[in-house]
Amino acid sequence: MKVPQMDLKRQYLTIKNEIDSAIQHTIDRCAFVAGEKVKQFENNFAEYCGVKHAVGISCGTSALYVALKTLGIGKGDIVITVPYTFIATVEAITLAGARPVFVDIEKQSYNISAKELKAYIEDYCEWNSEHKVLVDKKTNLNVKGIIPVHLYGQMSDMDEVMKLADQYNLLVLEDAAQAHGATYKDKKAGSIGHIGAFSFYPSKNLGAFGQGGAVITDNDTLATRVRMFIDHGQRTKYYYEFEGWNFKMDGFQAAVLDVKLKHLDDWNEARRHNAKMYDELLKDTDGVILPDKMSDREHVYYLYVIRVNDRASLQKYLSDSNIGSSIAYPIPLHMQNAYQCLGYKIGDFPNTEECVKGVLSLPMFPELASEEIKYVCEVIKKWCNHR
Numbered sequence: 001m002k003v004p005q006m007d008l009k010r011q012y013l014t015i016k017n018e019i020d021s022a023i024q025h026t027i028d029r030c031a032f033v034a035g036e037k038v039k040q041f042e043n044n045f046a047e048y049c050g051v052k053h054a055v056g057i058s059c060g061t062s063a064l065y066v067a068l069k070t071l072g073i074g075k076g077d078i079v080i081t082v083p084y085t086f087i088a089t090v091e092a093i094t095l096a097g098a099r100p101v102f103v104d105i106e107k108q109s110y111n112i113s114a115k116e117l118k119a120y121i122e123d124y125c126e127w128n129s130e131h132k133v134l135v136d137k138k139t140n141l142n143v144k145g146i147i148p149v150h151l152y153g154q155m156s157d158m159d160e161v162m163k164l165a166d167q168y169n170l171l172v173l174e175d176a177a178q179a180h181g182a183t184y185k186d187k188k189a190g191s192i193g194h195i196g197a198f199s200f201y202p203s204k205n206l207g208a209f210g211q212g213g214a215v216i217t218d219n220d221t222l223a224t225r226v227r228m229f230i231d232h233g234q235r236t237k238y239y240y241e242f243e244g245w246n247f248k249m250d251g252f253q254a255a256v257l258d259v260k261l262k263h264l265d266d267w268n269e270a271r272r273h274n275a276k277m278y279d280e281l282l283k284d285t286d287g288v289i290l291p292d293k294m295s296d297r298e299h300v301y302y303l304y305v306i307r308v309n310d311r312a313s314l315q316k317y318l319s320d321s322n323i324g325s326s327i328a329y330p331i332p333l334h335m336q337n338a339y340q341c342l343g344y345k346i347g348d349f350p351n352t353e354e355c356v357k358g359v360l361s362l363p364m365f366p367e368l369a370s371e372e373i374k375y376v377c378e379v380i381k382k383w384c385n386h387r
């Protein structure tokens with residue numbers, strides 16, 4: 001048996017007619033950029049997320065950047081996030097001109113640790129009550145925002161994040177690129193902070209047939225600014241109120257996404273079903289740490305990630321058995337060459353550093369068959385017994 005880590009073709013074949021006709025419709029209407037299809041998808045996605053506004057954007061990285069710019073975060077500001085994420089989270093901060101400050105994750109959820117967040121604020125910052133701003137004592141920069149990343153499909157502890165944000169006047173941008181449809185106490189990913197950013201990269205739970213992203217918010221002013229920013233700062237054609245950029249979503253992606261959105265809940269349910277099978281079949285396997293799901297959150301398993309000690313050996317064993325797997329992420333951002341300028345060192349984020357050594361993503365997609373999951377689990381158990 002051959003089991004891929006993910007298989008986009010299988011999903012396409014289940015909705016081929018719907019997709020093909022939506023694409024043909026886009027061609028017939030010549031609605032290629034930010035047209036009628038984009039508007040339709042934006043309305044449906046906003047409703048799905050339980051917010052007033054969704055704005056389609058060219059990719060998730062740009063969505064994060066646009067969100068920060070629109071929140072007014074830039075030069076001289078600090079944005080807190082985690083070192084255990086895809087680089088886009090941090091690129092957006094630096095491209096906006098701000099400085100990233102990392103806090104460690106919690107090992108169970110792989111998400112930002114509220115305890116560490118509080119410790120950074122209380123131990124390294126000072127509250128300026130006159131200007132109502134939190135100041136980092138070492139750099140003297142103003143701490144303006146937090147980006148919790150909802151990694152692998154499970155949301156961060158948003159009550160704790162929002163409590164600290166309210167207390168210290170911080171803006172919260174949720175990086176929901178891996179968490180379409182995930183919930184925290186029944187609220188959808190991206191809808192709790194001031195603004196949320198999504199990626200629709202093809203492999204995501206809601207994936208385009210190319211690049212795509214979105215920003216969601218309940219705030220009318222923010223939504224208007226996002227719309228203007230992604231269209232060169234214009235509200236009326238050729239009247240530029242400020243300088244923006246071209247980050248608009250294209251019509252084909254919106255057409256595909258609008259078809260797929262109708263299936264997202266079923267697909268997420270199928271992912272949960274698959275995860276439950278893995279959980280049950282692997283639960284007593286020595287040396288394999290399974291993903292923890294928090295009782296107040298609905299996980300959408302963008303990835304099903306286990307942790308083992310001798311990862312290279314397991315990955316080879318899986319590969320020799322025709323099973324795909326991947327590592328997200330092998331090196332944390334504070335240890336990457338790109339961020340040596342931030343001055344962090346090995347040992348600064350022990351939970352992150354421990355997790356990156358052992359994480360392995362097993363095959364996970366809605367169309368994965370029970371037989372395939374059983375086979376993957378048998379192979380993992382065989383590896384455990386032969387070690």
Ligand SMILES: Cc1ncc(COP(=O)(O)O)c(C=O)c1O
Pocket residue numbers: 059060061062085086088089149175177178198199200201211212213
């Ligand atoms: C956590 C996270 N943030 C941001 C992004 C960036 O999204 P995109 O690839 O659409 O630019 C991704 C995409 O992989 C991601 O996983």
